[in-house]
Amino acid sequence: MNATVEWGDEPLRWQDVARVARGKAILTLSDSVWSRLAQGREIVALIVASGHVAYGVNTGLGALCNISLPEEQLSQLSRNTLLSHACGVGPLLDEAQTRAIMCAAIANYSHGKSGISPAIVEQLLAFLNQQITPQVPSQGSVGYLSHMAHIGLALMGVGDVGWQGVVVPAEQALAEAGLKPISPGAKEGLSLVNGTPCMTGLACLALDDAQRLLDWADVTGAMSFEALRGQIVAFDEEILALKASPGIQLSGARLRRLLADSALLAESVGVRTQDALSLRSMPQVHGACRDQFSHARQQVETELNACTDNPLVLGTPENWRVVSQANPHGESVAMACDVLAIAMAELGSMSERRLDRLVNPLVSGLPAFLVAKPGVNSGMMIAQYVAASLCGENKQLAQPAVLDNFVTSALQEDHLSLGTGSALKLHRLLGNLYHIIGIEYLLAAQALHFHGENKLAPGTRQSLALLRETVAPWEDDRWLAPEIGKAVNVLKHHQPGF
Structure with missing residues (x-):
């Protein structure tokens, strides 16, 4: 049976959107939400009956906002x-992206300030819960x-x-679903x-992937x-505590737990004065990424709990206003x-730099390209090329969308956020990042194979064992693309144990 998520008077969380959009949890609304929706719709009816001119209620839209319309044309x-x-x-x-947008729309309407009818929100809920x-x-x-126009x-x-x-006409699906x-x-x-x-819905899914x-x-x-x-x-x-970033402390603690009791690291103390930055600065870089995640989460959850329609209907049926x-x-x-x-x-750039060191015998101390018989075998050589290519693409996708601007609707809307494009390119970037980190997972597992599992920390040994359920160690070249896919599948369907 699917889990249930109820929205009402408590703050909404991005995880709820992910549970409904991806996990197919059933979404329900509290009685107070339905009361607010009914009151908001009543205020819209009063606006129409009063003849009060209100943008979008009884006027045209955008640059047509000064054209008043009679009641019979409003539907x-x-x-x-x-x-x-x-x-x-x-x-x-x-599917998950569309469902996330519908979730965020319901959250927006749940304030009762849009003036949308309970019947339309019921239809949106039915689409989600019956998976239309x-x-x-x-x-x-x-x-x-x-x-949202296509959804409407x-x-x-x-x-x-x-x-x-299957894909069917909406009219057919409605009839078969009893709607x-x-x-x-x-x-x-x-x-x-x-x-x-x-x-906002798309950003909630991005947070789900980014946290993982x-x-x-x-x-x-x-x-x-x-x-x-x-x-x-x-x-x-003690060293990391001198840089008071919550993200640094969290990543540092996780790395220490993962590497605790490693015989390999114990016997490696002093083999070099210091490591390359892609290794020793992991707490600082991963931590900085975590701090930006925390900021993004706060902004997205603020928006998820906001009422973002225009105009908004405020007050009560006895004392209303429309703004x-x-x-x-x-x-x-x-x-x-x-x-x-x-x-x-x-985060992906750091991963690519680490995996490049794994395949490079000049710095790794391991067989070239992580294969026992290099020459006749190319091993993991080209996997690093793939990661580098994806990092290059992510560099392009990381260019800010919000700095662009265009004028629309005959100068009426002359500053735009382009936030949907920003969220969608973030989705593409995260898709690439799954593959970059999946490649590092594959290569790091192969590198540890040469050291022997008995020397590994319990934390890394556990992570290695999880991958080994579907990906065997490399002896000779074999088709590499499916193995990368298997590593990515582990990332997407398993939460790290640390």
Whole structure:
């Protein structure tokens, strides 16, 4: 049975989004959320009935904001908003990405300040919990609008969805799931496309991957350090405490635990005065990456708990107001994704430098390219090329997206966060990083094979044994690509034990 996540009055966490989007946990909402939704929708009805002019409720959108519309056109405005804004292009988002966006949208609406009806939120929940996944093109968002428009169309029974393992028309999936197409009313088309759910949902998944990769980088780094007979004094607790970074302390402690009681390191004390920086500065570099992760997590969770629609409906049915503002601007999430991308690219760069030392007999003290009979065998030579290539690509992906800017909607929207693009390139970067660290895992395991398992620390021996369940030691060349894939699979499906 799937786990259940309930959202209500407690702060929402990025892990909840990952559990629903990837783990298929059932999402439910508390009674207080449904009450807030009903009240917000009542206020929208009062705005319409009063004739009060409010952006997006009874006016055109963007640069058309000064065109007032009669009540009989407001449902058509919402429908047209979804149809006209659903113009994304490019490869489709994967299932988890689309589900994460829907989760973040529900979080946004749960404040009751968007004025969206409970019925539409019920439909979004049904899509998540019955695993109906709209087919959403990945490109075309400057931070909002297009992705959620495609999702909104699917709620109406328009477009295609993933359903029971196949792609079918949304109308068919709705009928088979016992659901009816929504008919959006006043403001609901705008509420569906507006705000920052797209970048926020994607950022939550990026945090899920980044945290896992930070932990695994400590593990593979420790394995490389041991294989290269590093000088463990560099990780001394008293030394690291003199640099008061929480990330440094955490990575340093993890490395010490992983390498504790290593006979190989004990017999290697003094073999060199100091190690290369890719080895001895792991606590400092991994720790800096952890600190940037912590900053990104704070920014993303702040946004996940925010109300990011425009306009917002405030107060009570007896004393309401509607305010046009800029909460949909996703600058903080865009910056967080850009900073996290830089940190994760650095994590990969450190990993590549370590694995390069593993295959280089000039510095490793090991057989060339980690194969017993080099020459007739190339061993792990080209795996390092692959890691270098991925690091080069990640350097490009780490360039900040938030610094770009364009003018849209006839000067009405003249500063854009481009946060969705920032989150998507972070996803691509993290995909590359899985392979870089997976390659280090593979190479470090092979390097430790030459030293003999009886000399290894219990922590690194445990990590080696996990890989050996699917990847045997190298004797002669064999097809390397599937072995890299197996190493990456371990990273994705196992949490490090330290």
